[in-house]
Amino acid sequence: MENVKSLPRANWVRHIGIPVMILLFAGAITYYVIGEITFHFLLIIIMLSAALMHLMFLSRTRNRDYLIPLLFYLFTALTFVFISINNNILTVFFAVCALFLFVMFMRMLVLRRLKWRYREVLELAASSVNETKNGFTPRPYPAGQINFSKEEIIRFARFMLKNVIAFPYIEETRVVLVIPENMLPHFLYLKQNYLNETFIVFNYDGQVSVKIAKKDYQKYSSELTFDQLCSSFANLFVEFLKLLQNGKSDKIIEQMNSLKLVL
């Protein structure tokens, strides 16, 4: 039976099947309508854009795992470059490399090493909430006081970014860890305003507060008692912070992976 508190399961057909079908269809149309050379040119542009995007992820997260998709997209682009100029040796070389990187990339995805952890965070926060009395408010929840230094909080923020659990904004007096459904606009500097997102604030004086966005709260299957959910959310991150301080960061990832969410 599905957990009554959990978020609805991801729809494979909607999230993977339909986009892939659309891409294949668009590719086929492009190939037959505008010709092979233009098709290759378009693919090179798309692959290089994806490589650039992953270069951005790599530089911002400092997570070396992003090298795999970055190289995969780059080598795929190069494969199509050499197909276009009829260089068979280099085409085969880059195609074999791209194939190898593709296998590595898929492995990374299966191991959830590149997964943005939005759903996991919401699920884990809800796991200890047993009442369903609603009580939503857009106000932030003061979740108490912690005893960590500014450096420890910033280190935690960087860990959160490296493992794409939360997107941190390091400010003068505090660190704000934003948990957006889509991190891309934050990575690309397209979205600097996090006030409408779910976030947790760690003030350097030790105060912790949580704000859960209405759109995220409404994703739960039932109307969880809101103050308990906020409290649980804060406890989850404080627990993560403690685990990181005790050198048990693997446990954080294990907790996330234990939910076995793929999408």
Added chain:
Amino acid sequence: MDFITVNRISVLLAKSFAGELLKLLVIYKDISASEVASRLDLHIKTAQDFLEELFSFGIADRKEVYERKRPYYRYTLKKKKLNIEIDFTALYIPGEEEHKLSQEIRERIHSGAMFSTSGKNSCITSVTIFTGDGREKKERKINLTLSQGQFLYHLPFPNAGYRSIKEIMEKAGTDVSYTPEILDIVGILTEFNIIESSE
């Protein structure tokens, strides 16, 4: 003089014809509303209302006279000078509302209010309240002082246990000297059904 009386006198004296009308009262030994109206080119009702207001404040006196069997009033100036003294502190008596500190409150569920937060401090900077429906819907934004913002930041969530105003102030680190403004914002938000009390 209490504030409401001063307020009413001010409204009366602010009328465009007030100076001219009072001048007539100084010049004439006594004068009727119809004589004032004709002299200043006013409607008789306007002149009469003004003179009656002066009478009610004790500035003018009136005497009933009979002419052709129809009684009417003739007015005379009673006070040659008017001193207005207002004690602003009388508008709020400290300690009068202190019993309200024990009142237990929390945010009302589905209050519909929007709370804006400060980017730096743990406090709320403003509350936006919506009243009415459809085309009649109105938005009212209340900007908060720092102490009010910190207080509201610690206000119990809907469905959470009620807390007394005093407890919330302690949690928010609000000094007791801010009690009047805290009680003021609690009063407004209670009026708009944003805050509910356990009573």
